[in-house]
Amino acid sequence: VGAVAAAFVLSTAFARVLPIRAALGAGAAMLASGAGLYVALVPEHHDRVLTLAFLVDFAAYLTGISVLQFLRVDLWAVTIAPGPTFLTWYLLLRRRYDLASLVGGVMLGFFVLTGDAGWGTTVVGSTSALAVLGFGTLELAEGTGRHVDRLGTVFVGSVLAARALRGVDWGGAATAPGGGSxxxxxxxxxxxxxxxxxxxxxxxxxxxxxxxxxDGRVDVGGPVRLSxxxxxxxxxxxxxxxxxxxxxxxxxxxxxxxxxxxxxxxxxxxxxxxxxxxxxxxxxxxxxxxxxxxxxxxxxxxxxxxxxxxxxxxxxxxxxxxxxxxxxxxxxxxxxxxxxxxxxxxxxxxxxxxxxxxxxxxxxxxxxxxxxxxxxxxxxxxxxxxxxxxxxxxxxxxxxxxxxxxxxxxxxxxxxxxxxxxxxxxxxxxxxxxxxxxxxxxxxxxxxxxxxxxxxxxxxxxxxxxxxxxxxxxxxxxxxxxxxxxxxxxxxxxxxxxxxxxxxxxxxxxxxxxxxxxxxxxxxxxxxxxxxxxxxxxxxxxxxxxxxxxxxxxxxxxxxxxxxSTNGTAGGAGALLPDWRAPSPLAGADRVTLVAALLGGVLGIHRLRLVEHGYRAVRLRYQPATGSPATDVTRAFERLEILLSRRRRPRRSGETPRQYLDAVGVPPDGPARRVLELYERAAYSGTVSRAEADEAIRCVDELVREAPSDGR
Incomplete structure (x- = not known):
C-alpha cells in the first residue's frame, strides 16, 4: 500500500512538469527496476535469471498459471505495482485518456492470461478502461448530457451481453473443479x-x-466421488x-x-x-x-x-x-x-x-x-x-x-x-x-x-x-x-x-x-x-x-x-450449524450483472424522463390546499397547463396564458376559462379569496376526471 501511495504522490507531483515521453520512460524504468529488485531479493531466482528456462517459465504463466505461484508473491506485488500505478495516474492527470486506458488494459490483460482475473474483475476492469476512454473523450470534445446517456447505455449493454454469452456452451469441454482435462x-x-x-x-x-x-493448485470444490x-x-x-x-x-x-x-x-x-x-x-x-x-x-x-x-x-x-x-x-x-x-x-x-x-x-x-x-x-x-x-x-x-x-x-x-x-x-x-x-x-x-x-x-x-x-x-x-x-x-x-x-x-x-x-x-x-x-x-x-x-x-x-465417534455416516451431509450466517447467494459475476442492470435501469429512467413524467402525473391529480389562496390558484393553473399539454400541445415560449387557451381551442364558457380568469387576478392584482382558490382547484379536478384514462 505504501509503495502504491508513493507512486500516486510522485505522479501527482510531476504531472505538470514532466513531459509525457519522459514519464513513459520513468514508468518503464520503475517497472524494470522493480522486477530486478524482486529477483535480487528472492535467492531461488539468482541462478536462473535471464536464462532460457527462466523465460520459458515466465511465458508459461501466460497460459493460465496463477501469479500466486510466484515465490514471495507479496514481494513481487510490492515491487511491480508502483510502475504501472505511476504511469496510469500521471496520464489521467495529463488527460491522455487513451494512453492511460492502454496501460491499464495491458496490466489487466496480463492477469486475464494468468487466470487471476475472474469474469467479474475482467468485465469491471475492461469497462472501466472504456469508460475512461469514452468519458474522457467526451470531456475533451465538450460532449452533452445526451452523449453521456448514450455512452452509459453502451457500457451497460456490453456488460449484460458479456454475462449472457458467458452462459453459452460454445462446444468446449467444461472443466469441473479439480477435475481438469x-x-x-x-x-x-x-x-x-x-x-x-x-x-x-x-x-x-x-x-x-x-x-x-x-497445475500446481488444489481448489476446494463441492461433492466428489472416489475412483x-x-x-x-x-x-x-x-x-x-x-x-x-x-x-x-x-x-x-x-x-x-x-x-x-x-x-x-x-x-x-x-x-x-x-x-x-x-x-x-x-x-x-x-x-x-x-x-x-x-x-x-x-x-x-x-x-x-x-x-x-x-x-x-x-x-x-x-x-x-x-x-x-x-x-x-x-x-x-x-x-x-x-x-x-x-x-x-x-x-x-x-x-x-x-x-x-x-x-x-x-x-x-x-x-x-x-x-x-x-x-x-x-x-x-x-x-x-x-x-x-x-x-x-x-x-x-x-x-x-x-x-x-x-x-x-x-x-x-x-x-x-x-x-x-x-x-x-x-x-x-x-x-x-x-x-x-x-x-x-x-x-x-x-x-x-x-x-x-x-x-x-x-x-x-x-x-x-x-x-x-x-x-x-x-x-x-x-x-x-x-x-x-x-x-x-x-x-x-x-x-x-x-x-x-x-x-x-x-x-x-x-x-x-x-x-x-x-x-x-x-x-x-x-x-x-x-x-x-x-x-x-x-x-x-x-x-x-x-x-x-x-x-x-x-x-x-x-x-x-x-x-x-464422529457422525460421519449419519445426518444430512454438509448441514449448516445454527450459528452459521449464510452468505449472499449471488456469485461475483451475478453481482456485477446486477449492478449493471441497476445502472441500466437508472439510465433508462433518465432517458425516458420517467421521474419527470411521474412527478407531473402526481402533481396533476393531487393538489392540497395551502394557506395562500393566490398560490393555490397559480398551482391550479399550472395543473391545467399540464393537462392541456397532454391533450393538445405544450404552451410555447412568449405565449400568454390567454393566447395559449385561445390557440388550443378552449371553450369560452367552460371551467378552464374560469381558472384562467382567477389566475390572471391572482397574478396581476393578488385579489382572490379562499373560496375562489378552492373553486379553481375543483375546476381542474373536474377536468382531470373527465380526461381520457391515458392522460390525453
Missing part, C-alpha cells in the same frame, strides 16, 4: 484419475482428480503415506504451490533428522500424473533424468504422465524422530520457512485465530498443539464426500458452518489453525498405503488419494498429521470398491487382488488387509519409541475415540 485434468486416457473409466459410475469430479492436478481404478502397485519394505506434493500458499478458497519446477539432476538433500532409508518400486497400472513416494524422496531410478522434475517443495513429478507398464524406484530418507525430540525442537524457525509457511490471506476471519487458541489452550509445544487440533477436528466434524462447496474462507466455513467434510476440508482447516498460532504448516497430497497383497507389496487405487497436514519442526523437518476421521473414510472406500466390483467396473483389481479374493471369498473386500497408518497418532508419549512418520501404526485407543 487431458493430461492436467486426468481425462486424457483410459482409466485416468478424472476419467469416466477411472471413476466408475456417477457424475462429477473425483477426489483423486482434484488432488493430483498438475476405484487401480493406479499403481508398490513394493517396499515398509508401508507409508505416498507423498505426491505439498502446497504452501493458502488463498482462502484452496491451495497453490508457489515457485517453479526444475529438472532432476541428481540426488536431493535428506532431512536434518535421523532417517531410515526406504526403497520403493512403483509399477504404473493406469495413467499416473504424479510420482508418489515416502517422504522424503532423495533419488529416483528407472526413468531418464529429463523425464523427472523436482517441485519447489522437494517432491518428484513426471514431466509427462506415466503410462501403464512404466515403473520407477525411489529411495527415501524417512525421518525417525521420537516425541521427546520433537517437543524439544522449539520454535526457532528459519526465515524462509516462516515467510512461506505462516502465510494466511488478510481476509481470514479473526474468529479462526480465536478458535485456534481455544483448541490449543494448554499446549506447551507445537507438537502438543498439532495433536490437540487434529483430535478436535476428528471428534467434532464428521466425514462425508457429499458436501457443498464452502462459501467464503474454507477453514472458516468448516469451523463455523459445516458439520462434515472430507480430507481436503480437514487438512486445510488444520493447517490454517496451526498457522494462526504461528506454527509453520503445509497442505500435503498423495495416497494412503493401499491394499496389502503381500508382506512387502500393496495395490493403490484412486480412492486412496488423500490430503493431510504437515508441520515443520526445527532440526527435524516436516512431520505428517492426518486429522481426517479414519473409520468413516475407510468405510466409504470399502463401499465404493465393493459397488464397483459388484457391477463389474474394469480396472479395479489386479491379478494379486483377485487371487486374494479367490483365496478368502468370505472376507470383506479391502478390509483387514488395508494398511492405513495414521500419522496423527504416530507420536506417542516420550519414551514410547513412536516416530513422526506415515509409516507408523494405526491410531491407539485413546486417539481412536475421537476419530470413530
Amino acid at each position: 487431458g493430461d492436467s485434468g486426468g481425462s486424457g486416457g483410459s482409466g485416468g484419475p478424472g476419467s469416466a473409466a477411472g471413476a466408475g459410475a456417477g457424475e462429477g469430479p473425483t477426489l483423486e482428480g482434484s488432488l493430483t492436478a498438475t 476405484p481404478a487401480v493406479r499403481f502397485g508398490v513394493t517396499a519394505d515398509r508401508a507409508a503415506y505416498w507423498h505426491a506434493d505439498a502446497y504452501d500458499r493458502y488463498t482462502g478458497e484452496g491451495w497453490i504451490r508457489s515457485g517453479g519446477t526444475r529438472l532432476y539432476d541428481g540426488p536431493l538433500d535428506p532431512p536434518a533428522a535421523e532417517t531410515t532409508t526406504v526403497e520403493q518400486t512403483f509399477e504404473v497400472e493406469s495413467i499416473l500424473r504424479v510420482m508418489p513416494a515416502a517422504w522424503k524422496p532423495t533419488r529416483v531410478d528407472g526413468l531418464a533424468p529429463e523425464a523427472v522434475q523436482v517441485t519447489p517443495t522437494g517432491a518428484f513429478a513426471p514431466v509427462r504422465s506415466l503410462e501403464p507398464g512404466r515403473s520407477y524406484t525411489v529411495h527415501s530418507e524417512v525421518p525417525e524422530v521420537d516425541a521427546a525430540r520433537l517437543r524439544e525442537a522449539g520454535t526457532d524457525y528459519p526465515a524462509g520457512v516462516r515467510d512461506r509457511y505462516l502465510q494466511l490471506p488478510e481476509s481470514t476471519p479473526e474468529r479462526v485465530g480465536r478458535k485456534a487458541r481455544e483448541i490449543a489452550s494448554g499446549a506447551d509445544t507445537p507438537l502438543d498443539a498439532a495433536r490437540r487440533i487434529g483430535r478436535w477436528l476428528g471428534a467434532n466434524r464428521g466425514y462425508s464426500l457429499d458436501v457443498g462447496r464452502p462459501e467464503g474462507d474454507v477453514a472458516d466455513a468448516f469451523l463455523f458452518g459445516m458439520d462434515r467434510g472430507y480430507c481436503v476440508h480437514f487438512a486445510t482447516t488444520m493447517v490454517v489453525l496451526l498457522r494462526s498460532l504461528g506454527i509453520p504448516a503445509r497442505f500435503a497430497t498423495g495416497y494412503t498405503p493401499g491394499e496389502r497383497v503381500a508382506e512387502d507389496r500393496a495395490v493403490v487405487r484412486g480412492l486412496d488419494a488423500h490430503a493431510w497436514a504437515e508441520v515443520y519442526f526445527p532440526g527435524n523437518g516436516w512431520g505428517p498429521f492426518d486429522p481426517t476421521p479414519a473409520e468413516p473414510r475407510r468405510a466409504a472406500e470399502r463401499s465404493r470398491l465393493e459397488s464397483a466390483r459388484a457391477v463389474g467396473v474394469d480396472g479395479v483389481d489386479t491379478e494379486a487382488t483377485r487371487e486374494r479374493i479367490d483365496a478368502t471369498p468370505a472376507a470383506p473386500a479391502n478390509a483387514s488387509t488395508v494398511i492405513t497408518p495414521d500419522p496423527l497418532a504416530a507420536v506417542e508419549d516420550a519414551g514410547s519409541g513412536g516416530a513422526v512418520s506415515p509409516t507408523a501404526g494405526a491410531r491407539d485407543a485413546a486417539d481412536g475415540a475421537a476419530g470413530t
Whole structure:
C-alpha cells in the first residue's frame, strides 16, 4: 500500500512538469527496476535469471498459471505495482485518456492470461478502461448530457451481453473443479484419475482428480466421488503415506504451490533428522500424473533424468504422465524422530520457512485465530498443539464426500458452518489453525498405503488419494498429521470398491487382488488387509519409541475415540450449524450483472424522463390546499397547463396564458376559462379569496376526471 501511495504522490507531483515521453520512460524504468529488485531479493531466482528456462517459465504463466505461484508473491506485488500505478495516474492527470486506458488494459490483460482475473474483475476492469476512454473523450470534445446517456447505455449493454454469452456452451469441454482435462485434468486416457473409466459410475469430479492436478493448485470444490481404478502397485519394505506434493500458499478458497519446477539432476538433500532409508518400486497400472513416494524422496531410478522434475517443495513429478507398464524406484530418507525430540525442537524457525509457511490471506476471519487458541489452550509445544487440533477436528466434524462447496474462507466455513467434510476440508482447516498460532504448516497430497497383497507389496487405487497436514519442526523437518476421521473414510472406500466390483467396473483389481479374493471369498473386500497408518497418532508419549512418520501404526485407543465417534455416516451431509450466517447467494459475476442492470435501469429512467413524467402525473391529480389562496390558484393553473399539454400541445415560449387557451381551442364558457380568469387576478392584482382558490382547484379536478384514462 505504501509503495502504491508513493507512486500516486510522485505522479501527482510531476504531472505538470514532466513531459509525457519522459514519464513513459520513468514508468518503464520503475517497472524494470522493480522486477530486478524482486529477483535480487528472492535467492531461488539468482541462478536462473535471464536464462532460457527462466523465460520459458515466465511465458508459461501466460497460459493460465496463477501469479500466486510466484515465490514471495507479496514481494513481487510490492515491487511491480508502483510502475504501472505511476504511469496510469500521471496520464489521467495529463488527460491522455487513451494512453492511460492502454496501460491499464495491458496490466489487466496480463492477469486475464494468468487466470487471476475472474469474469467479474475482467468485465469491471475492461469497462472501466472504456469508460475512461469514452468519458474522457467526451470531456475533451465538450460532449452533452445526451452523449453521456448514450455512452452509459453502451457500457451497460456490453456488460449484460458479456454475462449472457458467458452462459453459452460454445462446444468446449467444461472443466469441473479439480477435475481438469487431458493430461492436467486426468481425462486424457483410459482409466485416468478424472476419467469416466477411472471413476466408475456417477457424475462429477473425483477426489483423486482434484488432488493430483498438475497445475500446481488444489481448489476446494463441492461433492466428489472416489475412483476405484487401480493406479499403481508398490513394493517396499515398509508401508507409508505416498507423498505426491505439498502446497504452501493458502488463498482462502484452496491451495497453490508457489515457485517453479526444475529438472532432476541428481540426488536431493535428506532431512536434518535421523532417517531410515526406504526403497520403493512403483509399477504404473493406469495413467499416473504424479510420482508418489515416502517422504522424503532423495533419488529416483528407472526413468531418464529429463523425464523427472523436482517441485519447489522437494517432491518428484513426471514431466509427462506415466503410462501403464512404466515403473520407477525411489529411495527415501524417512525421518525417525521420537516425541521427546520433537517437543524439544522449539520454535526457532528459519526465515524462509516462516515467510512461506505462516502465510494466511488478510481476509481470514479473526474468529479462526480465536478458535485456534481455544483448541490449543494448554499446549506447551507445537507438537502438543498439532495433536490437540487434529483430535478436535476428528471428534467434532464428521466425514462425508457429499458436501457443498464452502462459501467464503474454507477453514472458516468448516469451523463455523459445516458439520462434515472430507480430507481436503480437514487438512486445510488444520493447517490454517496451526498457522494462526504461528506454527509453520503445509497442505500435503498423495495416497494412503493401499491394499496389502503381500508382506512387502500393496495395490493403490484412486480412492486412496488423500490430503493431510504437515508441520515443520526445527532440526527435524516436516512431520505428517492426518486429522481426517479414519473409520468413516475407510468405510466409504470399502463401499465404493465393493459397488464397483459388484457391477463389474474394469480396472479395479489386479491379478494379486483377485487371487486374494479367490483365496478368502468370505472376507470383506479391502478390509483387514488395508494398511492405513495414521500419522496423527504416530507420536506417542516420550519414551514410547513412536516416530513422526506415515509409516507408523494405526491410531491407539485413546486417539481412536475421537476419530470413530464422529457422525460421519449419519445426518444430512454438509448441514449448516445454527450459528452459521449464510452468505449472499449471488456469485461475483451475478453481482456485477446486477449492478449493471441497476445502472441500466437508472439510465433508462433518465432517458425516458420517467421521474419527470411521474412527478407531473402526481402533481396533476393531487393538489392540497395551502394557506395562500393566490398560490393555490397559480398551482391550479399550472395543473391545467399540464393537462392541456397532454391533450393538445405544450404552451410555447412568449405565449400568454390567454393566447395559449385561445390557440388550443378552449371553450369560452367552460371551467378552464374560469381558472384562467382567477389566475390572471391572482397574478396581476393578488385579489382572490379562499373560496375562489378552492373553486379553481375543483375546476381542474373536474377536468382531470373527465380526461381520457391515458392522460390525453
